[in-house]
Amino acid sequence: MKMNTLESEDSKSSDFSSTDEISLLVIILDTNPGQRILRDNPRTLTQCVDSVIAFANSHLMQKSQNKLVVMACHSKTSEFIYPNSDKPLDVRQVDGQYEIFTLVERTIKRNLAKMIAAESTALCNESLLAGAISMALCYIHRIQKTKPVGCKLNSRILVVTGSGDSAFQYMSYMNVFFTAQKQNVVIDVCALDQHLSLLQQGCDITSGLYLKIPQLQGLLQYLLWVFLPEPPIRPKLVLPPPVKVDYRAACFCHREMVDVGYVCSVCLSIFCKFSPICTTCHTVFKIPGPLAVKSKKKKMKL
Amino acid sequence: MTTSSEEILLQVPHVRYKKGDGTLYLMDQRIAWMMENRDTVSISHLYSDIKTQKISPEGKAKVQLQVVLHSGVSSTFHFINRGGIQEQSADRDRVKELLQTLLPKFKRKVDKELEEKNRLLSTNPTLLQLYKDLVMTEVVTSEEFWTHHAVQYTQAQKTQQQAIGVSGAFLADIKPQTDGCNGLKYNITADIIECIFKTYPAVQKKYIEHVPAKLSEAQFWTKFFQSHYFHRDRKYVESKDLFTECGKMDDQEMKKDIQTGVKDPLVDITTFVDKSLDECYGMEVEKTPGSSGTVSQAMIKRFNQHSIMVLKASKNKHPEPESSDSSPSNVKGVEVSSNSISNGISSADDAHVNKKIRIQEKITYEDLDSSNDTSNASKSILNLSKVERYLHGPMPGSNAEYLSVNDASSINRNILNECKQWQGGRQQTSNLVSPAAAVGALGELSPGGALMRGFQEQSLAQLVPSDIEKEVRNLYLSLSELLNHFWKCFPPTTSTLEQKAVKMHEALHRFHGTKVKPFEDKLIRELSPLSYHLTKHLNQLLNVAYQKFNNWQKMKTLHR
Numbered sequence A: 001m002k003m004n005t006l007e008s009e010d011s012k013s014s015d016f017s018s019t020d021e022i023s024l025l026v027i028i029l030d031t032n033p034g035q036r037i038l039r040d041n042p043r044t045l046t047q048c049v050d051s052v053i054a055f056a057n058s059h060l061m062q063k064s065q066n067k068l069v070v071m072a073c074h075s076k077t078s079e080f081i082y083p084n085s086d087k088p089l090d091v092r093q094v095d096g097q098y099e100i101f102t103l104v105e106r107t108i109k110r111n112l113a114k115m116i117a118a119e120s121t122a123l124c125n126e127s128l129l130a131g132a133i134s135m136a137l138c139y140i141h142r143i144q145k146t147k148p149v150g151c152k153l154n155s156r157i158l159v160v161t162g163s164g165d166s167a168f169q170y171m172s173y174m175n176v177f178f179t180a181q182k183q184n185v186v187i188d189v190c191a192l193d194q195h196l197s198l199l200q201q202g203c204d205i206t207s208g209l210y211l212k213i214p215q216l217q218g219l220l221q222y223l224l225w226v227f228l229p230e231p232p233i234r235p236k237l238v239l240p241p242p243v244k245v246d247y248r249a250a251c252f253c254h255r256e257m258v259d260v261g262y263v264c265s266v267c268l269s270i271f272c273k274f275s276p277i278c279t280t281c282h283t284v285f286k287i288p289g290p291l292a293v294k295s296k297k298k299k300m301k302l
Numbered sequence B: 001m002t003t004s005s006e007e008i009l010l011q012v013p014h015v016r017y018k019k020g021d022g023t024l025y026l027m028d029q030r031i032a033w034m035m036e037n038r039d040t041v042s043i044s045h046l047y048s049d050i051k052t053q054k055i056s057p058e059g060k061a062k063v064q065l066q067v068v069l070h071s072g073v074s075s076t077f078h079f080i081n082r083g084g085i086q087e088q089s090a091d092r093d094r095v096k097e098l099l100q101t102l103l104p105k106f107k108r109k110v111d112k113e114l115e116e117k118n119r120l121l122s123t124n125p126t127l128l129q130l131y132k133d134l135v136m137t138e139v140v141t142s143e144e145f146w147t148h149h150a151v152q153y154t155q156a157q158k159t160q161q162q163a164i165g166v167s168g169a170f171l172a173d174i175k176p177q178t179d180g181c182n183g184l185k186y187n188i189t190a191d192i193i194e195c196i197f198k199t200y201p202a203v204q205k206k207y208i209e210h211v212p213a214k215l216s217e218a219q220f221w222t223k224f225f226q227s228h229y230f231h232r233d234r235k236y237v238e239s240k241d242l243f244t245e246c247g248k249m250d251d252q253e254m255k256k257d258i259q260t261g262v263k264d265p266l267v268d269i270t271t272f273v274d275k276s277l278d279e280c281y282g283m284e285v286e287k288t289p290g291s292s293g294t295v296s297q298a299m300i301k302r303f304n305q306h307s308i309m310v311l312k313a314s315k316n317k318h319p320e321p322e323s324s325d326s327s328p329s330n331v332k333g334v335e336v337s338s339n340s341i342s343n344g345i346s347s348a349d350d351a352h353v354n355k356k357i358r359i360q361e362k363i364t365y366e367d368l369d370s371s372n373d374t375s376n377a378s379k380s381i382l383n384l385s386k387v388e389r390y391l392h393g394p395m396p397g398s399n400a401e402y403l404s405v406n407d408a409s410s411i412n413r414n415i416l417n418e419c420k421q422w423q424g425g426r427q428q429t430s431n432l433v434s435p436a437a438a439v440g441a442l443g444e445l446s447p448g449g450a451l452m453r454g455f456q457e458q459s460l461a462q463l464v465p466s467d468i469e470k471e472v473r474n475l476y477l478s479l480s481e482l483l484n485h486f487w488k489c490f491p492p493t494t495s496t497l498e499q500k501a502v503k504m505h506e507a508l509h510r511f512h513g514t515k516v517k518p519f520e521d522k523l524i525r526e527l528s529p530l531s532y533h534l535t536k537h538l539n540q541l542l543n544v545a546y547q548k549f550n551n552w553q554k555m556k557t558l559h560r
């Protein structure tokens, strides 16, 4: 990879030299059969799963202590598909491949197939990504608690999804994003199909990377190039620049983004127009004089 | 040219200036030198321009006097009286002494302001930059600059006048240095002197009496530090020096303080007695006769006095003339009615009431008051409807779609079939990434690629050398200052605002011409690819202002 010459001088090699530093990567793969890319072409699933497995193995290959967790996320459930919850599969060496890699592939595919077979017929194209992320955060928290003393664990979550993000999960999303930020967990998002503005906020909040890939055929290439490097060395690489994230709030009345809106001083509801009675808390406001409209009311920029 | 109205205070012939012989004149406004046999003055300095004068040291071959101006320029006059070195020195000294009396008068008038401005400029780099960019380039005049653009600095100056209190250890902080031959050298600054005066008003009194009439300042302070007054035990009775009286004055002052007491009904320091624990148990201690007491008592007394004075020093600034009490509780600002103790018959009752009030103050907390609780009942309870609106994000609703059972089962079947292929061992069907797709992805992720938009701008910012960057920053600083004043004029409701708008508009044009344009030319010469980008926004700002001004002018002519 290309080094960004400007910052290479002050690079701290200590970030990576210590053998006590472990990197834990949790990959959340959206395998909801209802998402558009899978409906249109079921073969895409194999391509995505294989790409993710190759990417996961690359992560394990970078350092023998590196840890990997893979989760599958559907519209009603999310499950850990690697490592196995009970005893690990029995794998022998195949074609001279490192056993762990074979184990990763076998375990993921087996558990995923099981999960898809159990999928109900009531399909929805919305996946419970927020739930999956919170499960991942719990897992990371558990590992943090039980890790040996003196070992440093860098955790991150990579979400690979073709679903859209929905307003229904808004609160859950915000909760997991800020939890992740607090726990120093970086959330990376690789969007396969649609632009995900909520998850993009999550990346921004946790200083992760958001990438909507232009073509699915090159998925592995995007994953390896953009998401394989650890967060500490990313500043030294030439990676897609962070996009300005739109943090504007939506008004309660029309659900439209507002630059400047009216905020009820009692219940903090946001409105795009002044109304003498707050529709949330029913507080009655004085109608301001025609001249003093701007100064009398609380304005809030979001 | 000397005008006839000027009074000549001193005229000294035989003064050489730059190899020319002539006469030195000290007039009421300026110092001047005229070449022999000429009738025009070749050197003339206003006293207000003169910063200092310097003289050549005693015993040097040349007897000279130099005046140094605020601008840094200096003129040296060489006294060449044929009467010899004594006469020359006498000439020089007459000039020196007269200058010495004249210069301070002018200094007070002009320099106070000038020095203040200098100080402001040197302590505020931002202001200095503004000054450089706006005044030195004549975009605005110096007067305008100080009245309009430096207001917040000059005003901040005014608000900063809170007096600094006296450090409790300031005397200990004056560390004497040994001079090597059994002497001590004290370095005292104006601040320390101020502190000494605040703590020992008696010393200030002495200072005013003696300096400079009887003693020089240095002599005074030497005496002070040598005095027993300054030294620890302060058994001043035995010695007789300048400060003996001070001790007595202090004693009186202290007595007064003790009598006044502390006007806090909860504290009664007048009942305090210097008693050791032994005495309370009936062990009599021989009282040493005389008021001077032991050395340690003198020490304690001194500490007490020092504390009282330190506390007073911080209190004197209060507008109320209640500086006589020095209790710490009063310093904290606790309100005590001051007429409580001193008022004849009713004082006992008053004191009682005051005490009650004070105790009440100490034991009640307003916000814990039960009356507050009862008022809460009348408050309305927050009654929210449509709470779910808080939970939705800025997304336009859900785009979830539910598939029909038929569709769903067919999709599930397809996906399951796909999964089944995985179980049939490894299949080396196709590459995971085709070379073309990989190259395409790399292209998008390389600088200039579709996914790297915004990266280019970043590198553009890196291309700007730091000096240019600084220049741009300075341009913004000055322009914002001007624009700030320009836009403040709108709407120009008064004629002063109108005038100011016109003035600021002119200033903007001047700034444009003297700063922005040359900078742009320089950019084109030195950094051609950047020239346009760097000043684009500056120009935009200027143009918006110009447009506003022109529109306003147009409106004005229309209305006429």
Ligand SMILES: [Zn+2]
Binding pocket: A251, A252, A253, A254, A255, A256, A271, A272, A273
């Ligand atoms: Zn609205």
Ligand SMILES: [Zn+2]
Binding pocket: A264, A265, A266, A267, A268, A269, A278, A279, A280, A281, A282, A283
């Ligand atoms: Zn409200």
